[in-house]
Amino acid sequence: MNQMNHRIALDLDPLRKLSAWRPAEYAFWLLTVAAYFLFPKSLALMSQIAITALFALSLDLILGYAGIVSLGHAAFFGLGAYAAGLLSKYGWGDPLLGLAAGGLVAATVGFVTSFLVLRGTDLTRLMVTLGVSMMLYEAANKLTDFTGGVDGLQGVEMQPLLGMFGFDLYSRTAYWYSLVVLFLMFWLARRLAHSPFGLSLRGIKQNVARMPAIGAPVHGRLVAIYTVGAAYAGVAGALLTQTTQFVSLDVMAFSRSAELLLILVLGGSGCLYGALIGTVVFMAAHHFLADINPQYWQFWLGAALVLIVLFARDGIMGLLRKLPVPGGKQA
C-alpha cells in the first residue's frame, strides 16, 4: 500500500522507497558470486577488480557525492597498503587487523589534510591533492629502510583469514575476502548515500552557497566525508597488500589516481554502482586490449574517454538509466 500524507494527499512513496534494494542490484551481486564459479582461472584478476572497485567507491563518495575533486587519491590507497604491509612484516599478520590499521592510518591523514584540501576551489583542490600525494610518494621512495623504496616492501606474510582460510596460490581466499569486504563497505556507503547526511552532501555538490543558508555546516560535512573516503581508500590499499603479499611503490603513483578518476567518469559518478561497473569494464578492457596490443591499449582507452565525456556525460550508468527497463538500475 502506498504511504500517503493523509492531510494533503501526496503519495510519498517515490521518496520513501528510494533506498529500497532493486532487482538489478540483487542481480549484480549474484553475478559477483557466480563469477567465482564461472572464471576459476581468473580469480587473481577478479580480486584486483574487487579491490579497485572499493578504491573507486571511495573516490565516488568524495567526488560523486560531495563534489570534491582529487588528483591524489592514491595517497590514501598507498598509506593503507604500507600500513597493512608493515604491520604484517613486523609480526602482526592478522588480515582483519591490517585492514583496520590501513583504514585508520589513511583516515587520520585524510582528516588532517582535509583542512588543506577544502580551503580552495576546484583547481586549488586538484593541486593540493596532487601535491600531498606527490610528497607521500617521494617520502615512500626515500625511506627505503622502511618501505623498500622502488624495490617494494618485501616480507609481507599474512596469517590465515579468521585463523582458518590461508591465502592460496589460486586466489580463492583472496577473491572471497576482497568481495566480502567490498560488499560490506558498499552496503555501508549505500546507507550513507541515502541518509540525511548523504542528501546534505548532494546539496553541497549542487549548490554549496545555499547550504549554510539552510543551516548546514558545510565545512564539517566535507571534512567528515573526505575522512571517510580516505578510510575507504586505505582499506582498499590494505586489501591489495594482503592479497598480493607485497607493496610496490606505485600504490601511491599519480597514474593510479588519474586512472581512478577515469574509472569513475567511465562508470558514472554519484551513484555508487558507477564506480563498481566502471572498474569492471575498465579492468576487463585493460586485460583484453593489453592482450591484443600491449603497447597501445591506452589509445582505445583514450578514445573511449573522449566519447564518454562528449556524448555520455553520466558514463555507463547514465546509458543504463536510459534503457526502458522498469525497476532498472538505481539512480
Add this chain to the structure above:
Amino acid sequence: MTAVLQTRNLSKKFGGFVVSNNISLTIQPGARHALIGPNGAGKTTLINLLTGFLEPSAGEVFLKGANVTRLAQHQRVKRGLVRTFQINRLFAEMTVLESITLSVCERLGLGWRWWSPVGSHAAAIDEAAELLATLHLLDVAHHKVRGLPYGKQRLIEIALALASKPQVLLLDEPAAGVPTSESRELFESIARLPSEVTILLIEHDMDLVFRFAERISVMVGGALLTEDVPEVIARDRRVREVYLGEALDG
C-alpha cells in the same frame, strides 16, 4: 520592546570602495519592514552582512539581543535568521520534495544522521510535503527542480527558507522575474506567515512594498537615508528625489 534584529555602525569596504556606510538599523519583532533604494544602494550587501554571507569591515549585528557578528551563516540560521536569494540558489538535480526535505532535516538537526534512510524520517517528509501544499507546489513534488518554470522555482527558493522556520526572514526581491499573476500568489503566501515572524523585504515593485510594509527604510549610496511609515516615506522629498522620481506624483 527589544529589537529582534539590530545593527550598530555596520560598514563594509571592498578595497577603498565603501558599499555599506555606518548602518544602524533596528527592526522590531513581528515587523513587516521593507528596505528600498536605487540599484547599487547596497541593499543586498546589507542582507549579506546581516546573515554572515559577508564579514563586516566594522560594526556589529545583534539578533534577539545577542551579538552574532562573528557567527557563521549556518549558526545564525539555527538562531532563526534566514534569508532568500535575489538569484535562485536551488538544488537543481533534486526533486522538489527532496530539496525541501533536506532543508527540514537540517533544521531538525538530522543532517549528521548517516545510518537511516531519508525516507525513514517521516516527520521531516510530512513537514516538507505540508509546506509544499501551502505553496501550491504539490503537483510538482516529485519533479526535478531543474525542469520547472521560473515562477515555481522562485517559490521553491522561498520554501527552502520557510523550511528553516525563520523567526526573522530576509527576502531579497522575492518577486523578481515572476509574472504579476504569480507574484500576487507569492505575496499571499508570505502574508500568511505567522505574525510573530519578522520580515525584512527588499523589493523594487513599489505597489508591493507599499501594500506589504508597515515601516520602510531607504538606502542610498550604501547608507541609510531615512526610515518611517509608508505614508511619510511616500511624501518625503529626499526620497522622491533619489529614488521614487515622479512615480508617486499622480
